[in-house]
Amino acid sequence: xxxxxxxxxxxxxxxxxxxxxxxxxxxxxxxxxxxxxxxxxxxxxxxxxxxxxxxxxxxxxxxxxxxxxxxxxxxxxxxxxxxxxxxxxxxxxxxxxxxxxxxxxxxxxxxxxxxxxxxxxxxxxxxxxxxxxxxxxxxxxxxxxxxxxxxxxxxxxxxxxxxxxxxxxxxxxxxxxxxxxxxxxxxxxxxxxxxxxxxxxxxxxxxxxxxxxxxxxxxxxxxxxxxxxxxxxxxxxxxxxxxxxxxxxxxxxxxxxxxxxxxxxxxxxxxxxxxxxxxxxxxxxxxxxxxxxxxxxxxxxxxxxxxxxxxxxxxxxxxxxxxxxxxxxxxxxxxxxxxxxxxxxxxxxxxxxxxxxxxxxxx
Amino acid sequence: xxxxxxxxxxxxxxxxxxxxxxxxxxxxxxxxxxxxxxxxxxxxxxxxxxxxxxxxxxxxxxxxxxxxxxxxxxxxxxxxxxxxxxxxxxxxxxxxxxxxxxxxxxxxxxxxxxxxxxxxxxxxxxxxxxxxxxxxxxxxxxxxxxxxxxxxxxxxxxxxxxxxxxxxxxxxxxxxxxxxxxxxxxxxxxxxxxxxxxxxxxxxxxxxxxxxxxxxxxxxxxxxxxxxxxxxxxxxxxxxxxxxxxxxxxxxxxxxxxxxxxxxxxxxxxxxxxxxxxxxxxxxxxxxxxxxxxxxxxxxxxxxxxxxxxxxxxxxxxxxxxxxxxxxxxxxxxxxxxxxxxxxxxxxxxxxxxxxxxxxxxx
Numbered sequence: 119x120x121x122x123x124x125x126x127x128x129x130x131x132x133x134x135x136x137x138x139x140x141x142x143x144x145x146x147x148x149x150x151x152x153x154x155x156x157x158x159x160x161x162x163x164x165x166x167x168x169x170x171x172x173x174x175x176x177x178x179x180x181x182x183x184x185x186x187x188x189x190x191x192x193x194x195x196x197x198x199x200x201x202x203x204x205x206x207x208x209x210x211x212x213x214x215x216x217x218x219x220x221x222x223x224x225x226x227x228x229x230x231x232x233x234x235x236x237x238x239x240x241x242x243x244x245x246x247x248x249x250x251x252x253x254x255x256x257x258x259x260x261x262x263x264x265x266x267x268x269x270x271x272x273x274x275x276x277x278x279x280x281x282x283x284x285x286x287x288x289x290x291x292x293x294x295x296x297x298x299x300x301x302x303x304x305x306x307x308x309x310x311x312x313x314x315x316x317x318x319x320x321x322x323x324x325x326x327x328x329x330x331x332x333x334x335x336x337x338x339x340x341x342x343x344x345x346x347x348x349x350x351x352x353x354x355x356x357x358x359x360x361x362x363x364x365x366x367x368x369x370x371x372x373x374x375x376x377x378x379x380x381x382x383x384x385x386x387x388x389x390x391x392x393x394x395x396x397x398x399x400x401x402x403x404x405x406x407x408x409x410x411x412x413x414x415x416x417x418x419x420x421x422x423x424x425x426x427x428x429x430x431x432x433x434x435x436x437x438x439x440x441x442x443x444x445x446x447x448x449x450x451x452x453x454x455x456x457x458x459x460x461x462x463x464x465x466x467x468x469x470x471x472x473x474x475x476x477x478x479x480x481x
Numbered sequence: 482x483x484x485x486x487x488x489x490x491x492x493x494x495x496x497x498x499x500x501x502x503x504x505x506x507x508x509x510x511x512x513x514x515x516x517x518x519x520x521x522x523x524x525x526x527x528x529x530x531x532x533x534x535x536x537x538x539x540x541x542x543x544x545x546x547x548x549x550x551x552x553x554x555x556x557x558x559x560x561x562x563x564x565x566x567x568x569x570x571x572x573x574x575x576x577x578x579x580x581x582x583x584x585x586x587x588x589x590x591x592x593x594x595x596x597x598x599x600x601x602x603x604x605x606x607x608x609x610x611x612x613x614x615x616x617x618x619x620x621x622x623x624x625x626x627x628x629x630x631x632x633x634x635x636x637x638x639x640x641x642x643x644x645x646x647x648x649x650x651x652x653x654x655x656x657x658x659x660x661x662x663x664x665x666x667x668x669x670x671x672x673x674x675x676x677x678x679x680x681x682x683x684x685x686x687x688x689x690x691x692x693x694x695x696x697x698x699x700x701x702x703x704x705x706x707x708x709x710x711x712x713x714x715x716x717x718x719x720x721x722x723x724x725x726x727x728x729x730x731x732x733x734x735x736x737x738x739x740x741x742x743x744x745x746x747x748x749x750x751x752x753x754x755x756x757x758x759x760x761x762x763x764x765x766x767x768x769x770x771x772x773x774x775x776x777x778x779x780x781x782x783x784x785x786x787x788x789x790x791x792x793x794x795x796x797x798x799x800x801x802x803x804x805x806x807x808x809x810x811x812x813x814x815x816x817x818x819x820x821x822x823x824x825x826x827x828x829x830x831x832x833x834x835x836x837x838x839x840x841x842x843x844x
Contacts, residue, residue, distance in 0.1 A: 157574035161524065208571060211520035216577045216590045227579045227590065243627050245620060250632075253614045255606065255669070264606050269613075276725060279642035306618070362639060 200465025289380025430460025563828025652743030793823025
């Protein structure tokens with residue numbers, strides 16, 4: 119008897135689950151994107167999508183229009199190459215299209231769209247040895263909660279169980295979390311590609327959530343709770359990683375970097391803990407006055423093997439980054455400043471990682 | 482100068498991102514749950530939530546009601562202990578509340594709610610050595626696409642780099658994917674707990690997406706595309722795992738199990754590949770006629786070290802599972818049949834895994 123693989127009950131259930139009229143956004147050859155949402159009874163529908171069509175400081179959602187079929191449609195202006203978040207608004211309510219891919223950003227799971235980039239391919243998967251990203255649960259005594267660290271290990275880690283590796287601590291931006299560098303940042307793919315080309319030393323990358331609040335965290339003058347991330351990283355994350363993985367010991371084998379808010383954290387932590395880190399990367403995050411961070415330029419120059427700053431010329435923190443560069447120049451602090459056409463988005467940070475990682479852990 | 486950690490621009494952005502009036506569902510002591518959605522301008526809002534209040538065959542979303550504050554509110558009847566999916570409908574449009582946790586189920590990222598269970602704690606994290614779940618990318622020649630496998634490795638894997646481990650291949654149900662056993666199933670936590678108690682041999686668990694379509698997949702008589710998952714598992718997944726990880730070779734070190742649709746897959750693959758697997762687990766999936774799968778009871782008894790079937794007595798496949806048990810008894814096929822109060826939901830499958838895993842890989 120040629121019975122079906124799964125009984126009909128299970129398939130009734132399955133069929134019901136997979137019926138959806140939602141369609142992936144269509145990316146046109148010129149970078150415009152057509153979004154379609156099948157919500158025929160909605161009163162109005164709007165979409166908030168980044169790109170040249172909008173900017174971080176003066177951004178309003180765009181109205182979608184209902185077409186003859188009842189679907190809501192919006193076609194954007196050409197968007198910059200790379201990754202852009204988008205979210206939907208229905209009658210003022212903010213939500214995501216959960217029939218299309220979601221990424222943690224904008225402080226919640228958020229839709230993302232990828233515009234092909236003819237000038238950058240470092241983040242596209244290739245037929246090379248692939249590493250992996252591990253989800254590592256641990257209980258934090260500082261936040262008094264279970265947390266997860268994401269840990270990239272290169273293909274060499276599993277291949278050679280005697281080898282030890284240096285570690286890059288790599289932080290996300292505001293509203294993102296420990297998953298963001300791996301998912302929308304493609305950090306693992308970027309490293310796999312660089313390593314396979316011999317451009318980069320195999321290394322472990324540790325990605326933590328950059329928010330760490332104690333249960334009794336008090337608010338500062340601006341009403342924000344005090345973030346204990348630096349304490350968590352130094353007292354819990356690094357010891358856990360060094361206890362658990364085959365890492366090379368010592369500050370010459372540790373780097374810290376981050377993007378935007380995480381770039382600010384990297385600046386503060388890197389410049390404040392010379393005995394822990396030798397390499398410092400700040401991606402679109404050199405937006406603060408560094409007067410209080412650099413007390414002694416000679417010490418910075420002696421202690422850091424690399425102080426790298428990257429920023430796109432169309433990034434809203436670019437002007438501020440130039441001011442930081444001037445401050446560093448005036449103080450005589452050795453650093454590399456890399457600017458490029460680019461905005462405050464993931465395509466810039468993928469580029470930054472692909473340029474920064476090859477400079478790490480070279481004797 | 483006591484400059485703020487992050488420049489004001491970045492914080493304006495961050496502040497805008499974190500403003501949300503959404504609240505987590507409130508679980509009452511009797512298992513009722515109050516859901517609140519802040520969508521004051523919606524015309525109507527409904528919620529589809531599993532549990533005793535509904536069943537898989539005759540399930541309709543419940544109407545939410547707008548309260549004085551403008552929030553939409555629904556309080557369920559008491560829900561069974563354990564994990565339940567839920568989704569929202571606004572004016573007929575199906576979506577998730579992406580300010581609350583999402584899990585891949587119902588063929589998309591879907592909300593989930595956890596009702597405490599006074600009788601089962603195997604899935605709650607404890608202060609014991611923790612393993613990890615790895616995200617492993619690979620290119621499939623069968624589907625001609627990049628896929629990801631989730632691989633649980635026990636704490637012993639990293640601790641002792643010379644030790645080799647047996648492998649359980651563990652499949653999700655219909656509408657779920659490779660993330661589901663780790664996230665809503667808590668497979669890693671369950672194993673960590675069992676191993677720490679000495680109840681279970683340390684093992685690797687491999688979780689694949691149970692859907693694998695070739696680009697030219699044809700449809701069968703019922704209009705469904707032919708799923709090449711068995712071929713993918715045998716020809717790509719297992720070789721990849723055995724090449725990449727320190728696994729014990731040989732069929733006596735391999736088990737296959739799955740839930741619901743994945744239980745059907747485990748039945749078919751386990752009973753069809755005696756030289757590959759020695760242990761077979763079918764969780765709420767013994768719903769098919771097994772006449773064509775069991776040609777020779779003596780061979781099954783000789784080849785399989787364990788044939789385990791679990792099903793809740795309130796599961797909609799329970800009657801069918803009893804019929805399968807009778808078939809097996811009539812044919813003289815050795816098996817263990819475990820029934821318990823429980824439905825076709827994750828609490829049953831967490832229980833099944835916690836009972837099945839300790840029976841594996843004992844000499």
